[in-house]
Amino acid sequence: MINVVDEFFNTDDFSQTATYTDPSGVPTEIPVIFNAPFHIAVVGDIQYMSKEPSVICRSIDVADADTTTEIIIDSVTYKVIEVQPDGTGITTLILSLN
Numbered sequence: 001m002i003n004v005v006d007e008f009f010n011t012d013d014f015s016q017t018a019t020y021t022d023p024s025g026v027p028t029e030i031p032v033i034f035n036a037p038f039h040i041a042v043v044g045d046i047q048y049m050s051k052e053p054s055v056i057c058r059s060i061d062v063a064d065a066d067t068t069t070e071i072i073i074d075s076v077t078y079k080v081i082e083v084q085p086d087g088t089g090i091t092t093l094i095l096s097l098n
Contacts, residue, residue: 019072032060
């Protein structure tokens with residue numbers, strides 16, 4: 001039986017490898033789908049431009065993720081600022097440049 005979540009994170013297709021460092025400091029390579037959208041927010045008459053990068057990953061790979069967690073993608077180190085499990089085996093980690 002094919003696990004759909006595992007197929008989604010096949011690095012030959014949709015995902016890439018990142019180095020996930022858990023809260024205890026142990027680094028592990030995991031498959032992720034990286035997203036770095038560009039946002040323009042308007043507050044009153046002022047425009048703010050920002051990126052809110054995130055990764056989608058298998059929940060089992062990041063079960064211990066918290067705000068002390070780091071992840072390296074394409075040689076850039078990010079800090080996890082929010083953990084969003086969706087209950088289906090997939091978790092989104094909201095990132096900030098470290």
